[in-house]
Amino acid sequence: MPLYANNPDRKSWLHVDKNSDFPIQNIPFGVFLTRDDIVTIGTRIGDTAIDLGALHQLGYFIDIPLTDDIFLQDTLNDFIADGRKTWRAVRNRIAQIFDSNDKTLKENKSHKEIVLFRLDEIEMQLPVQIGDFTDFYSSMQHATNFGSLFRDAENTILPNWLHIPIGCHGRSSSIIPSGIPVHRPKGQMLPEGADAPVFGPSKSVDFELEMAFITTVANDLGEPIPIAEAEEYIFGLVLLNDWSARDIQKWEYAPLGPFLAKNFATSISPWIVTLDALEPYKVEGPKAIKPQLEYLQYKGKKSYDINLEVAIRPSGAKETVVSKTNFKHLYWNMVQQLAHHTVNGCPVNSGDLMGTGTISGPTPDSYGSMIELTWKGEKSIKMKDGSERTFINDNDTVIMRGFCEKDGTRIGFGEVSTKLLPIFKRK
Amino acid sequence: MPLYANNPDRKSWLHVDKNSDFPIQNIPFGVFLTRDDIVTIGTRIGDTAIDLGALHQLGYFIDIPLTDDIFLQDTLNDFIADGRKTWRAVRNRIAQIFDSNDKTLKENKSHKEIVLFRLDEIEMQLPVQIGDFTDFYSSMQHATNFGSLFRDAENTILPNWLHIPIGCHGRSSSIIPSGIPVHRPKGQMLPEGADAPVFGPSKSVDFELEMAFITTVANDLGEPIPIAEAEEYIFGLVLLNDWSARDIQKWEYAPLGPFLAKNFATSISPWIVTLDALEPYKVEGPKAIKPQLEYLQYKGKKSYDINLEVAIRPSGAKETVVSKTNFKHLYWNMVQQLAHHTVNGCPVNSGDLMGTGTISGPTPDSYGSMIELTWKGEKSIKMKDGSERTFINDNDTVIMRGFCEKDGTRIGFGEVSTKLLPIFKRK
Numbered sequence: 001m002p003l004y005a006n007n008p009d010r011k012s013w014l015h016v017d018k019n020s021d022f023p024i025q026n027i028p029f030g031v032f033l034t035r036d037d038i039v040t041i042g043t044r045i046g047d048t049a050i051d052l053g054a055l056h057q058l059g060y061f062i063d064i065p066l067t068d069d070i071f072l073q074d075t076l077n078d079f080i081a082d083g084r085k086t087w088r089a090v091r092n093r094i095a096q097i098f099d100s101n102d103k104t105l106k107e108n109k110s111h112k113e114i115v116l117f118r119l120d121e122i123e124m125q126l127p128v129q130i131g132d133f134t135d136f137y138s139s140m141q142h143a144t145n146f147g148s149l150f151r152d153a154e155n156t157i158l159p160n161w162l163h164i165p166i167g168c169h170g171r172s173s174s175i176i177p178s179g180i181p182v183h184r185p186k187g188q189m190l191p192e193g194a195d196a197p198v199f200g201p202s203k204s205v206d207f208e209l210e211m212a213f214i215t216t217v218a219n220d221l222g223e224p225i226p227i228a229e230a231e232e233y234i235f236g237l238v239l240l241n242d243w244s245a246r247d248i249q250k251w252e253y254a255p256l257g258p259f260l261a262k263n264f265a266t267s268i269s270p271w272i273v274t275l276d277a278l279e280p281y282k283v284e285g286p287k288a289i290k291p292q293l294e295y296l297q298y299k300g301k302k303s304y305d306i307n308l309e310v311a312i313r314p315s316g317a318k319e320t321v322v323s324k325t326n327f328k329h330l331y332w333n334m335v336q337q338l339a340h341h342t343v344n345g346c347p348v349n350s351g352d353l354m355g356t357g358t359i360s361g362p363t364p365d366s367y368g369s370m371i372e373l374t375w376k377g378e379k380s381i382k383m384k385d386g387s388e389r390t391f392i393n394d395n396d397t398v399i400m401r402g403f404c405e406k407d408g409t410r411i412g413f414g415e416v417s418t419k420l421l422p423i424f425k426r427k
Numbered sequence: 428m429p430l431y432a433n434n435p436d437r438k439s440w441l442h443v444d445k446n447s448d449f450p451i452q453n454i455p456f457g458v459f460l461t462r463d464d465i466v467t468i469g470t471r472i473g474d475t476a477i478d479l480g481a482l483h484q485l486g487y488f489i490d491i492p493l494t495d496d497i498f499l500q501d502t503l504n505d506f507i508a509d510g511r512k513t514w515r516a517v518r519n520r521i522a523q524i525f526d527s528n529d530k531t532l533k534e535n536k537s538h539k540e541i542v543l544f545r546l547d548e549i550e551m552q553l554p555v556q557i558g559d560f561t562d563f564y565s566s567m568q569h570a571t572n573f574g575s576l577f578r579d580a581e582n583t584i585l586p587n588w589l590h591i592p593i594g595c596h597g598r599s600s601s602i603i604p605s606g607i608p609v610h611r612p613k614g615q616m617l618p619e620g621a622d623a624p625v626f627g628p629s630k631s632v633d634f635e636l637e638m639a640f641i642t643t644v645a646n647d648l649g650e651p652i653p654i655a656e657a658e659e660y661i662f663g664l665v666l667l668n669d670w671s672a673r674d675i676q677k678w679e680y681a682p683l684g685p686f687l688a689k690n691f692a693t694s695i696s697p698w699i700v701t702l703d704a705l706e707p708y709k710v711e712g713p714k715a716i717k718p719q720l721e722y723l724q725y726k727g728k729k730s731y732d733i734n735l736e737v738a739i740r741p742s743g744a745k746e747t748v749v750s751k752t753n754f755k756h757l758y759w760n761m762v763q764q765l766a767h768h769t770v771n772g773c774p775v776n777s778g779d780l781m782g783t784g785t786i787s788g789p790t791p792d793s794y795g796s797m798i799e800l801t802w803k804g805e806k807s808i809k810m811k812d813g814s815e816r817t818f819i820n821d822n823d824t825v826i827m828r829g830f831c832e833k834d835g836t837r838i839g840f841g842e843v844s845t846k847l848l849p850i851f852k853r854k
């Protein structure tokens with residue numbers, strides 16, 4: 001099925017700002033609570049949210065084979081499980097309905113009143129029920145920086161890193177959509193030179209700038225996904241902030257990896273931008289430094305040119321951008337990650353979330369976490385309000401954004417924005 | 428509410444073998460497919476499975492506040508979410524219905540035909556939808572053995588181990604009930620002395636003898652569970668075989684822990700034995716070697732005297748028991764694990780599964796994995812059929828069992844039994 005929805009010349013009859021992340025070429029998917037307290041699946045064009053549940057009930061998808069309640073759900077899991085053919089058909093139809101030349105909905109005032117929402121009338125939810133969350137570690141610069149910061153300068157990239165898209169399992173229960181605040185976590189940490197750990201609030205709460213892909217049902221227990229087929233099972237991408245408490249992490253992480261240092265919260269942007277929408281922004285990734293095993297060898301462009309940035313907004317002040325980087329710096333790409341993840345027969349389901357790991361670019365201002373940007377707090381970052389940061393302060397809001405741009409069309413992710421609250425106090 | 432169901436003097440009008448794991452004092456919970464292809468929640472007395480969905484429809488729980496469909500579900504999550512008061516009321520009622528002095532069901536032939544099943548008429552399912560799977564690492568002997576085997580003899584127990592109930596996230600999608608076979612996984616491994624890894628079937632597939640507890644809804648994001656309350660949120664326990672591929676594990680595990688070496692399969696026993704049923708078997712655990720932080724300090728007996736064993740059954744031969752150990756050897760107990768897991772505000776939901784980690788006892792014949800029992804294959808274990816094992820062979824079945832026994836009453840878990848098939852071949 002052609003990617004008719006990606007036509008760069010199409011204009012929508014809905015207003016779209018020039019720098020919007022959501023032109024009619026994007027058509028992302030999300031879940032929101034409407035002004036009538038109904039949860040529905042929707043999309044967004046410009047600053048207008050579109051209720052796909054209502055649109056379907058009104059007959060706008062009538063010749064696409066969809067169950068009646070496919071959009072009247074509180075997660076996208078079932079829709080995603082329907083597979084790429086359905087995703088494409090629905091995106092193409094939405095493009096047609098909102099095309100400036102199509103008058104069906106445009107001139108139906110009562111339908112528009114049911115279907116369209118201003119952004120301040122809705123509340124974005126987690127878009128999928130996440131069965132399993134996997135976090136990869138696929139930025140070479142990040143792995144190198146962490147090797148220096150947590151181990152030693154001699155031992156930065158471990159021998160397996162250039163052969164394996166290293167990853168680990170994460171916690172699903174603490175994944176939250178943009179806008180939900182997070183408490184500073186408490187935990188154990190070992191003060192410099194001490195014999196025994198102390199307990200208290202983390203003093204080094206950090207973000208990790210990541211993206212994550214969401215899968216459809218891919219395989220049964222025991223059955224690997226060949227790399228040539230892996231892309232078929234990827235629905236789309238979101239921004240991800242993998243909140244981390246560095247002092248807790250340093251003390252707990254050997255030998256099984258980070259646990260409480262990360263599972264207190266992981267924030268994601270609420271609109272899933274489909275792989276289809278990102279198709280025009282495909283680029284080659286970094287060249288392999290060492291030969292890769294056959295099951296990890298792929299053909300064609302499998303990386304994406306996605307501009308990323310992180311900003312910190314102190315309470316009551318203006319934000320300061322603290323990092324700018326790009327998705328294309330990732331050494332291991334998504335098809336390699338998915339082929340690797342399933343090569344042992346591990347089953348992948350609809351709604352599984354797979355993070356890239358922190359995306360650090362090659363220059364010090366493109367690193368994807370405060371511990372890298374401030375080199376473990378050795379230097380600080382100046383905010384526009386004159387204050388300085390080595391890590392994240394109470395009541396700071398961390399905002400991540402991402403977009404692609406080419407030939408005058410911009411496809412973006414909106415943002416994932418999360419406020420760090422002081423430690424939790426029992427009422 | 429009193430643990431009326433635990434009365435050791437009660438006999439059932441259902442037949443129970445002398446050595447059964449499932450006397451009327453047990454009353455575990457599980458999910459099964461009936462001869463009529465209906466999925467229901469049930470319990471078991473002796474070798475009789477009891478359809479709780481049907482029993483509820485027939486009015487046997489009429490004065491307990493339960494929703495009509497609470498047992499007519501394909502998972503126990505909603506029942507578990509109802510909390511301990513409900514679990515106790517239901518167990519007490521079941522004890523009463525099947526008490527040899529109670530004639531209501533005993534003398535109602537048509538009801539019995541609807542409610543009771545022989546074990547060969549049912550097919551046990553996964554008892555819960557597992558939102559998150561956490562695997563702890565709480566056996567000191569196991570951590571010591573692994574320190575020697577994977578690192579070095581100088582560096583066996585890491586400094587954090589005596590302060591933290593170390594754990595990591597696992598994969599939920601590959602958790603399977605007893606009886607589902609598993610394919611030998613393929614993956615990367617680094618041959619001794621080689622510069623680069625090779626790809627192929629694991630040559631060292633191993634079991635890990637664990638138990639796991641299942642939680643109810645415990646806390647919101649940000650809110651720790653105090654250790655004094657932790658037990659309230661634990662529904663019950665199962666046996667768990669944390670399948671592991673040692674050659675894959677050795678190459679991949681640094682720095683984020685095992686991934687593909689473990690996520691190809693994790694098997695659990697299908698009947699959840701409630702913490703209430705295990706109450707008479709509480710014992711003290713090992714004394715703390717180092718002082719523990721306040722949030723990990725508990726009062727009273729929090730360990731359990733549960734006899735555990737592992738057997739290997741080669742294809743077409745009799746089984747050989749290869750290890751006997753006990754749950755009580757675990758250094759960190761469940762309330763410490765749950766208090767630790769949530770001290771940073773990580774939310775715990777109904778149906779979360781938390782493994783103990785491999786339970787290795789103090790003697791070499793009580794170790795909980797083949798790599799420990801054979802000390803990395805340096806010695807082999809003789810099977811009754813004359814063959815030898817260093818790891819698990821294709822078509823071997825690994826069987827784990829567990830039970831408590833005191834004053835003539837035995838409460839057991841049945842078994843988790845899993846056959847290892849040869850590598851998966853695409854049709």
